[in-house]
Amino acid sequence: MQKVIIIDDEAPARSLLREYLSHYPELVIIGEANNGVDGIKLVHEFKPDIVFLDIEMPGMTGLEVLRHLKESPKVIFSTAYDQYAVNAFELNAVDYLLKPYTRERFNRAVERLEVRQRQPLDSLHALAESLLKQERQIYPARILVSSGQKLIAIPTASIIWINADGDYSNMVTDKQTYLSNFGIGQLEEKLDPELFIRVHRSSMINISKVQEIFKYPASYDIRMINGDVVRVSRSYLDKIRDITF
Incomplete structure (x- = not known):
């Protein structure tokens, strides 16, 4: 034994x-x-x-x-x-x-x-x-996610943005949305902070997948390359300012 x-x-x-x-x-x-x-x-x-x-x-x-x-x-x-x-x-x-x-x-x-x-x-x-x-x-190059009755590995670089779903998270890619067993706080620790930043208590974005940013007096909206618009909450505005010129 x-x-x-x-x-x-x-x-x-x-x-x-x-x-x-x-x-x-x-x-x-x-x-x-x-x-x-x-x-x-x-x-x-x-x-x-x-x-x-x-x-x-x-x-x-x-x-x-x-x-x-x-x-x-x-x-x-x-x-x-x-x-x-x-x-x-x-x-x-x-x-x-x-x-x-x-x-x-x-x-x-x-x-x-x-x-x-x-x-x-x-x-x-x-x-x-x-x-x-x-x-x-x-930082992992791939991450396991649920797809029907099986687990598959997707490249982390293919993730456009992530939104919280209770204790789980939805990972949006250009092909489809996958369910992750990790909460958004866990993913924030697990993924490369040079690529993924938290913009809201319930969402993270891949900064390489940003198409445009709409600036308002007290908030920003970010349009991702797939057309989704992600709201930046007030407490995360400085993170976006750090990556803009």
Whole structure:
């Protein structure tokens, strides 16, 4: 038996890992965490053999989790990083699952665990430090959203704007609108602030998708490239002024 811990802030991603791992009775899940801080506590307490670790988590990223580990489990990253980070993982013999991944890709990662040695702790720390120095990479290039009865990954750059829908959010792209399991506050932490800015308590925009801005004495309206008009509330006016000339 090998002990497994899952650290991922996305509930659907944890559910998918549970489903895939259920086909491997020798791999026993002993704990799950939806954030980095709790994940570190679990690893230190239960000393797992294997950790499935998401990289893009608000608050504390998976790389920061890796940097704080005092044990050296076998780590399989799940990531929406671009090719640069994938190359770094391969050079350091660290396995990864590039979201969205298939059952076949998951199976290959598990098969590699059988022949892979645990990475020395200093090697894992060095990898984390190397990637953390390039802060632009902590923001996901893709994000999982609901589409009917399945989850799909869409490029974050394709999102035009986002509006809150209770505890969830609607992501508007040029093709269709998708439902995200993340609230708008979580997305504000998760997405690149150089690209996405909050303009209202219930909406965010992709500044690269702005078509025109209408200025009024106490508010602005922003027309996006798809024709949608998003209201800027008074408390967020300064953010828009910062990006206009």
